[in-house]
Amino acid sequence: MITTNTxxxxxxxAALIVGIALPMVLSDxxxxxxxxxxxxxIAILGLNLLTGYNGQISLGHGAFYAIxxxxxxxxxARFELSYFVALPLxxxxxxxxxxxxxxxxxKLEGHYLALATFALALAVPQLLKYPAFEHWTxxxxxxxxxxxxxxxxxPLSTDHWLYYFTLAVTLLVFVLASNLLHGRVGxxxxxxxxxxxxxxxxxxxxxxxxxxxxxxxxxxxxxxxxLSAIVIQFIAPDSFTMFLSIFLLVGLVIGGxxxxxxxxxxxxxxxxxxxxxxxxxxxxxxxVYGLLLITFxxxxxxxxxxxxxxxxxxxxxxxRRS
Amino acid sequence: xxxIAQQPAAVIPVGVAEGTPLLxxxxxxxxFGGIVALQDxxxxxxxxxxxxxxxxxxxxKTTLFNCLSRLYQPTSGExxxxxxxxxxxxxxxxxALGLGRTFQNVALFDNMTVEDNVLVGGHIQGTSxxxxxxxxxxxxxxxxxxxxxxxxxxxxxxxxxxYRRHRAGGLPFPIxxxxxxxxxxxxxxxxxxxxEPAAGLNHEEVENLKGQIHSLRDHYDVTVLLVEHHMNLVMxxxxxxxxxxxxxxxxxxxxxxxxxxxxxxxxYLGLEA
Ligand SMILES: Nc1ncnc2c1ncn2[C@@H]1O[C@H](COP(=O)(O)OP(=O)(O)O)[C@@H](O)[C@H]1O
Ligand SMILES: [Mg+2]
Numbered sequence: 001m002i003t004t005n006t007x008x009x010x011x012x013x014a015a016l017i018v019g020i021a022l023p024m025v026l027s028d029x030x031x032x033x034x035x036x037x038x039x040x041x042i043a044i045l046g047l048n049l050l051t052g053y054n055g056q057i058s059l060g061h062g063a064f065y066a067i068x069x070x071x072x073x074x075x076x077a078r079f080e081l082s083y084f085v086a087l088p089l090x091x092x093x094x095x096x097x098x099x100x101x102x103x104x105x106x107k108l109e110g111h112y113l114a115l116a117t118f119a120l121a122l123a124v125p126q127l128l129k130y131p132a133f134e135h136w137t138x139x140x141x142x143x144x145x146x147x148x149x150x151x152x153x154x155p156l157s158t159d160h161w162l163y164y165f166t167l168a169v170t171l172l173v174f175v176l177a178s179n180l181l182h183g184r185v186g187x188x189x190x191x192x193x194x195x196x197x198x199x200x201x202x203x204x205x206x207x208x209x210x211x212x213x214x215x216x217x218x219x220x221x222x223x224x225x226x227l228s229a230i231v232i233q234f235i236a237p238d239s240f241t242m243f244l245s246i247f248l249l250v251g252l253v254i255g256g257x258x259x260x261x262x263x264x265x266x267x268x269x270x271x272x273x274x275x276x277x278x279x280x281x282x283x284x285x286x287x288v289y290g291l292l293l294i295t296f297x298x299x300x301x302x303x304x305x306x307x308x309x310x311x312x313x314x315x316x317x318x319x320r321r322s
Numbered sequence: 323x324x325x326i327a328q329q330p331a332a333v334i335p336v337g338v339a340e341g342t343p344l345l346x347x348x349x350x351x352x353x354f355g356g357i358v359a360l361q362d363x364x365x366x367x368x369x370x371x372x373x374x375x376x377x378x379x380x381x382x383k384t385t386l387f388n389c390l391s392r393l394y395q396p397t398s399g400e401x402x403x404x405x406x407x408x409x410x411x412x413x414x415x416x417x418a419l420g421l422g423r424t425f426q427n428v429a430l431f432d433n434m435t436v437e438d439n440v441l442v443g444g445h446i447q448g449t450s451x452x453x454x455x456x457x458x459x460x461x462x463x464x465x466x467x468x469x470x471x472x473x474x475x476x477x478x479x480x481x482x483x484x485y486r487r488h489r490a491g492g493l494p495f496p497i498x499x500x501x502x503x504x505x506x507x508x509x510x511x512x513x514x515x516x517x518e519p520a521a522g523l524n525h526e527e528v529e530n531l532k533g534q535i536h537s538l539r540d541h542y543d544v545t546v547l548l549v550e551h552h553m554n555l556v557m558x559x560x561x562x563x564x565x566x567x568x569x570x571x572x573x574x575x576x577x578x579x580x581x582x583x584x585x586x587x588x589x590y591l592g593l594e595a
Contacts, residue, residue: 204414
């Protein structure tokens with residue numbers, strides 16, 4: 001019998017093999033798109049930890065993505081740190097910012113928390129343009145980052161190297177998140193979402209867990225932002241408007257709230273759909289995108305990952321019966 | 323009202339009721355605006371006993387439970403658990419002191435499996451934090467294995483083996499109540515607070531529950547405070563009964579004494595009329 005555990009291990013292994021082989025068959029542009037997809041998947045996973053698993057709604061995760069991107073870019077461009085150092089530092093900075101934002105946010109429930117995080121999404125791009133910080137942020141001009149070459153003379157083009165680097169980071173942080181969510185801490189995080197009064201009666205320190213989860217969530221999304229700065233080698237305030245926050249939420253819902261692999265499907269949606277929309281109609285891209293979104297939500301109300309698992313179970317049930 | 327009918331009273335085991343009481347409630351008053359939900363309530367729970375808390379709907383039983391789990395702060399009065407004042411302890415530290423509870427309306431983590439629900443009850447038995455859980459060093463694996471083993475025992479004890487991997491939210495009410503009891507036991511309580519555990523159960527299920535409450539007291543060494551409307555259940559398994567009506571204590575004693583108390587009879591007959 002195949003248990004859920006072995007099934008998910010097999011699936012991870014298969015996905016990894018495909019992931020390793022992919023650059024050999026894809027064009028450079030598609031390799032770049034695949035890299036971006038993984039970056040967004042990490043960002044969506046971060047949002048999922050907070051919103052999907054812990055029940056705290058964020059309409060402002062683009063802000064943490066931006067902070068991670070700027071932290072990484074400033075550390076690389078102004079302090080001349082290697083991206084191997086800058087990336088984890090950026091992630092830690094985002095954890096601290098997220099934790100500190102999460103503490104006062106404890107007082108806010110549901111819609112009010114959504115508004116507070118939305119305010120963050122609106123404020124951060126403005127702050128990044130603010131003249132007083134221009135020395136660090138580069139103002140509206142943004143920051144250029146040196147092209148990260150493959151280390152140790154690995155014979156890979158930069159695009160391919162960045163793809164594999166991102167793949168390795170993605171694998172690592174997804175495994176860590178999966179461990180976290182399937183243990184004592186993950187159960188506490190989810191218990192708080194489902195039934196806070198009972199969770200507290202079981203001895204869970206809600207304030208500590210919520211604030212820390214906010215920090216971890218910001219760490220993930222900020223790490224994704226940092227990766228994006230390395231991958232694109234240029235950042236500017238206009239890449240981080242409130243639309244980014246909304247797209248992350250779209251990716252979360254499309255992929256599946258409360259599912260780990262769903263983050264990849266959600267990321268695929270937010271990377272690919274704009275292209276499809278503009279292929280269909282250059283004049284009405286937004287309208288086509290909206291239509292695709294509505295169609296998707298109607299067809300798979302529980303997210304793409306939920307639909308896939310249901311489909312798989314039905315298929316397995318059919319083969320067993322025949 | 324068949325509840326007041328004669329029932330064989332439980333015999334207080336020799337020696338268990340000695341020493342300081344496990345719970346000591348003193349002059350507790352709870353007001354919600356104009357409503358006085360509890361008016362100067364005092365009673366004690368000796369160690370090792372099953373104590374019943376009875377009273378008509380709205381008498382204040384759940385309010386008292388909520389004071390014990392620190393959901394409500396009494397307007398005045400004191401509560402001592404094992405000699406320590408409870409009223410300065412934060413809510414999330416109540417379980418570690420040894421107070422476990424179930425909820426009248428069943429408060430499960432609906433989107434989690436039965437097993438995970440019970441495992442959350444083991445939260446205070448673990449110590450591992452975020453980083454340790456992400457990296458899973460050997461001590462975290464051992465901690466998790468120990469929790470799972472104990473959760474498995476309790477799931478079997480409550481006859482829930484068939485539902486282990488089911489989502490708690492989709493289960494029938496009587497089964498959900500059993501899950502909640504298993505979860506409460508998982509906290510290793512010294513005092514177990516059960517808020518109407520028999521409500522919504524059929525005759526056979528109530529008989530099973532009786533057996534389970536008896537054997538959990540013997541197996542897991544817990545003292546039990548039981549809120550119950552089901553007179554048959556409460557009269558037959560309690561060593562001691564506290565009766566309240568409109569927030570006031572109207573009787574306190576053995577089931578026989580309480581059954582004969584005119585105020586109790588009146589409170590219940592008054593309800594029926
Ligand atoms: N949070 C609350 N706010 C206002 N009134 C409450 C609250 N909780 C309980 N009460 C009131 O206190 C009284 C006792 O309620 P409760 O303790 O639930 O009774 P019981 O559990 O004995 O049926 C009732 O009059 C109820 O309306
Ligand atoms: Mg009640």
